[in-house]
Amino acid sequence: MTMSKDPVVQFGVFYALLFPGVFGFVPSPTNVSVVCHNFVNVLFWNYSNPTEQLKFGVKVEPYESASQTVDTPQTYLDISSYSRDADDDYFVFVTAHDGQEKSENVSIRFTYSKDYFDEKKHKYKCSLDFPAVNTSVRKDVIEVSFQHPFMLHKQDILNEEFMYTVTHDEQKVLYSCFVEEELCTAEIHFNQSVAGQCVELKLEGMIAGIPSYTYRNVCVPQQTPETDKTGIIAALLGGGTIVLFIIIGFVWLLWRKWSKIPKMPQGLWCVISRQSHTMLVSQPEPTDICPVTSQGPPSSPTEEACKTVSTLDDTVVDLSEVSEEDMDCEDSEGFGRLSDYDRPKFLQEMSPGDCTEGYGPRPPVL
Numbered sequence: 524m525t526m527s528k529d530p531v532v533q534f535g536v537f538y539a540l541l542f543p544g545v546f547g548f549v550p551s552p553t554n555v556s557v558v559c560h561n562f563v564n565v566l567f568w569n570y571s572n573p574t575e576q577l578k579f580g581v582k583v584e585p586y587e588s589a590s591q592t593v594d595t596p597q598t599y600l601d602i603s604s605y606s607r608d609a610d611d612d613y614f615v616f617v618t619a620h621d622g623q624e625k626s627e628n629v630s631i632r633f634t635y636s637k638d639y640f641d642e643k644k645h646k647y648k649c650s651l652d653f654p655a656v657n658t659s660v661r662k663d664v665i666e667v668s669f670q671h672p673f674m675l676h677k678q679d680i681l682n683e684e685f686m687y688t689v690t691h692d693e694q695k696v697l698y699s700c701f702v703e704e705e706l707c708t709a710e711i712h713f714n715q716s717v718a719g720q721c722v723e724l725k726l727e728g729m730i731a732g733i734p735s736y737t738y739r740n741v742c743v744p745q746q747t748p749e750t751d752k753t754g755i756i757a758a759l760l761g762g763g764t765i766v767l768f769i770i771i772g773f774v775w776l777l778w779r780k781w782s783k784i785p786k787m788p789q790g791l792w793c794v795i796s797r798q799s800h801t802m803l804v805s806q807p808e809p810t811d812i813c814p815v816t817s818q819g820p821p822s823s824p825t826e827e828a829c830k831t832v833s834t835l836d837d838t839v840v841d842l843s844e845v846s847e848e849d850m851d852c853e854d855s856e857g858f859g860r861l862s863d864y865d866r867p868k869f870l871q872e873m874s875p876g877d878c879t880e881g882y883g884p885r886p887p888v889l
Contacts, residue, residue: 525789535561552579552598552617557633559649562676564606564633567599568617576622585614586639594620610680612639635680637732652735653726654707656663665691665724666708672730673702680731687728704828719745832835 554570566581577596583605584590592603607615612634619626634640635649654669668688673681686699689709713722721742728735770780 549621549624549626551629552619553629555615555617555631556627557602557615557631557647559606559633559635559647561652562609562635562678564601564603564613564649565599565601565602565618565722566615569631570598570619574621578620580618580620580625581616582616582628583615584616586614592863599617609635609678610638612636635731635733640732650734651728651730651733651735653728653735656726656737656739656743658724658739660741660743663715665711665713665722665743667711667724667726667739668706671700671702671704671707672728672735680733683731685728685730689724690727691722692727713743717743769884 550570550572552570555566555568558565558567568579570577570579578594579596579598579600580592580594581600581602582590582592583602585606585608588608588611592598593605602615612632614632615632616630617627617629628880631647632645633647633649634645638646640648651672654672654675656667656669658668659666671681671685673685682702684701685707686697687707688694688697689693689711691711691713696709696711698707698709701844710726724739724741725739726739776820
C-alpha cells in the first residue's frame with residue numbers, strides 16, 4: 524500500500540499529527556512525580572495542551588485495600604488522605620480528560636514500607652524529617668538528645684527500633700533506641716583544639732526502612748582552665764590547724780593563770796559572810812561571845828583580859844584587829860587549864876533568826 528501523493532491528503536495527515544485534539548486525540552500527562560515526606564503525599568504532573576474542558580482523573584490503588592478515584596483541574600493533588608496506611612504500597616494513575624475524550628494513563632508507584640520498596644520499581648523513596656535535636660556541651664563531650672519518631676508521627680509502622688548514626692570529623696558512630704525510652708541520646712567526644720569553634724554534626728536515621736537525616740552546628744565554648752584546688756585545700760587545712768593550736772594554747776595559758784590565783788581561806792569566807800549578815804541586821808540583841816571563866820585563884824592580867832565579856836552592839840567588831848596575843852590567851856595558862864572542848868556546848872542566838880554554837884563555863888579545876 525502506497526501513500527497517496529495528493530497534496531490535500533498529505534496536508535490532512537500532517538495537520539492531524541500536528542493537532543491531534545481536533546481529531547479526538549488527547550495527550551497524556553507528563554513528568555508525573557510524587558513527594559512523600561513525613562506521611563504527607565503530594566502528586567505532581569505537567570500538561571502541554573490545556574483546554575477549557577480539560578480535567579484530570581487520579582486513581583490511587585493501594586496494594587492491600589480498595590482503590591479510590593478523584594478528579595481535579597489542577598496539575599497537582601494531595602493524596603495523603605487516600606494513602607494513610609504508611610505500611611502499604613501504592614499505585615497512582617493519572618489520566619487527562621477533554622470532554623468525552625481521554626488520554627492514556629500514566630502511572631507511578633511509591634511506598635513508605637521497606638517490605639515493598641524496590642529500587643527498580645519505585646522511582647521515589649519516601650522519607651521522614653529527623654526529629655528535632657537538642658545539644659549541650661559538657662567539658663569535652665557534646666550531648667545529643669531527641670524524641671523517638673513514633674512519638675512525633677504516631678504511625679504504627681514506626682513502633683520499632685530506631686537506628687541512627689552521628690558523624691563528626693569523618694567519624695561515624697551507630698546508636699539505637701526504642702519507643703519505651705524517654706529520649707534517644709548520643710555522646711560525641713571532641714578534641715580541646717576545637718574549643719571556641721563551631722563543629723558540624725550529621726545525623727542519619729532509619730526506621731521501618733524509611734530514611735531521615737539532618738545537620739546540626741554546635742559551637743563549643745572556650746574552656747576556662749581549671750585551677751588546681753589541691754594547694755588551696757592544703758592551705759586551708761594548714762591554716763585551720765594553726766588557728767586551732769593557737770586557740771588551745773590561749774585557753775591553756777588562761778587556765779594556768781587562773782589556777783595560780785590563791786583561794787580565799789574558809790575562815791575569811793565565814794568572817795565576810797558574818798559581817799555582811801551583821802550589817803544587814805539593824806538592831807541585833809546583845810550576845811555573849813566569850814564564855815565565863817571558872818572560879819579559881821586570881822589570874823594574870825592577860826587572863827583577865829580574856830575573861831572580858833564582849834557584846835555585839837551597833838558597832839561591828841573587826842576580827843582582823845584582834846592581836847595574836849589575844850588569840851593565844853587560852854594557851855597562856857599551860858598545864859592546869861582545860862581545853863575548850865571540855866566545856867559544854869549550847870545554842871546561842873546571835874541575832875533574830877541566826878543561831879550559833881558556843882561553849883559554857885568550864886568546870887572547876889580540882
